[in-house]
Amino acid sequence: MVSAPHEAQHRIFQENPRLFASAFRVLGIPFPDPVEVSLMDTDLTEMKPLERHVDTLLRVEVEDGSSYLLAIEAQGRKAPEKPSSWAYYLAHLYAKYRYPPILLVVCRDKGTATWAAEPIRIGLPSHPTLTVHPLVLGPHNVPAITDPAEAAADIPLAVFSAITHGNDPDAAAILEALASALTSTDAESAAIFAEFTEVGLGDTPARDLWRHLMSTSLSHFHGLVAETFREEGRCLERASAVVQALEFRDVPLTDADRARVAACTDMPTLARWFERAFTVTSADELFADEDEES
Incomplete structure (x- = not known):
């Protein structure tokens, strides 16, 4: 079963797609300056009944017009079946x-x-037909950001650092630096990053410390996006x-039809589509009203 820390660990890239640029700097791998970064459908299912889903999929467009898939x-543990899935x-x-696709695996233990x-x-x-070289981020190479100024300079990376090092001895210093950094940003952004941090820390002592920090220094931010997360889940x-x-x-x-339904965040529209799903004979009928309005 997918856990909340697992979701937070990759969804932080969805919330702030440009975090990948900081991640590549951590890895010491040059990457062209992105012009645009967009989320893509994560469903890689090819035939029934087998389904395969990547956690997060980004398309990155760079200055020379090239595009990459990230x-x-x-990954929370060793899983023998994963290498074949990644390939x-x-x-x-x-x-x-x-x-060109690039695989980035994010872990919370070395x-x-x-x-x-x-x-x-x-x-x-002696002569592999296919070789996959995953890029990996974990406690061994993600910096432990304990300086509030450094955390404020790149808050998404500071959040990712806190999630990655949740079990480390330096967790308290990392969380204190992040809490201080969040006071320098707007309330809505601070609430989102605070929620990601709490979810990403999972069932660890560090989460209790983070809740204490939020209740004492950022109480007006804490919980602002909890309902947003619940609404996203319902959608x-x-x-x-x-x-x-x-x-x-x-x-x-078609894949485009499935992506359109999956991307909808309006509950009344989804409720209308759900009722029609039992009577329509085509996707065009399902989307009829919306297409006419547009």
């Missing part, structure tokens, strides 16, 4: 989009990070129900 996986993700993404960084070689031992569940109902009735759906 697949981000949050599939990259091959499928390249075949589907024709953009042992898992070391395992995830091992090259995946497929084919003859995702309803969108999934719409697609499942259509598939059960064998209504033809």
